[in-house]
Amino acid sequence: IRDLDDPPGLFEKTEYLLREWVTIYHSPAGVKDPNKAFTLFVHQMNCHGILKSDELITRFFRFATSLVVEISYRLIPDLGVSPTPTRSKMFQTLDAYAKLIALLVKHSGSGEHANSNTKINLLNKVLGIISGVLITDHFSFLLLTILKRIIRVGSQILHPYSARHLQEGRYLFLNAIANQL
Secondary structure, eight states: OOOTTSOTTHHHHHHHHHHHHHHHHHSHHHHHOHHHHHHHHHHHHHHTTGGGOHHHHHHHHHHHHHHHHHHHHHHGGGGTTOHHHHHHHHHHHHHHHHHHHHHHHHTOSSSTTOOHHHHHHHHHHHHHHHHHHHHHHTOHHHHHHHHHHHHHHHHHHHTTSOHHHHHHHHHHHHHHHHHHO
């Protein structure tokens, strides 16, 4: 998953930030006020330089997706022994990652009334990264699971749109998902 031209330490920063986000997402404060938790997390991403350029954001998502896949691979053997707790552990990370994607897409652009194309372009980019990582690993079950989670939280992306923009937003969102399948 790493390239020779990846900035030094970026993988470790991504690993740290992903762990932080999963913790924040499942914390009582994160559950109570997810927007505040997200704002604090975006500040952490800025402090680590992740949001400086599109290239760094792309690499962050590539590394984060690979880490989520790796976590899931580690838990799969336990599915036969204790399916419910293992599935719960696996979905803790998947749900948190899907929520992070949804929030980043929702808040991308300039404010609540940002151009929906900005949001859809980011969603397309992230879904393309997820598909690319998972196709490389030949693990389509995880692709479908992650897409299912993203679709589940996708309504939060479309929520701020007025009724007029909702149809266009819903179409663009579903089109972005379909293009990755």
